[in-house]
Amino acid sequence: MTSLPGEGSTQRPDERSDERAAVCARCGTTAAETPLTWTSSVEGGVRRTFCDTCSRENIRAIEGRLDSDWW
Template sequence: MDERTPATARPDDRDTVCSRCGTISDGMPLTWTCSVENGERHYFCDTCARTHLRAIEGRLDSAWW
């Protein structure tokens, strides 16, 4: 009960944010996936990328899945 609640994480300029679930990572992790859709880069964490692997390989826009 005496533990402090951690402050809400806010993305920094060098942080990478998952476009699907909002997970924040310091820098660019090697296990994340990058997708370019309509000229805009989208980054997906390894969990989201594994969950939607077939849609990513089929080159479906992330809005569809």
């Protein structure tokens, strides 16, 4: 027996969680999807995403591979 997509789900379609939503780890800016201009890094095994403004302001630290705690 096969099930159809959404069958057995307790969420209604208008209550879907958007897994593609992005939040800047530094300033909290949000976007519906991660824009191509944003930067992501893995720090301590955790993926962190930074908006284009925070990325530009801290590009030397990012290129120097400093953890964002040091910015």
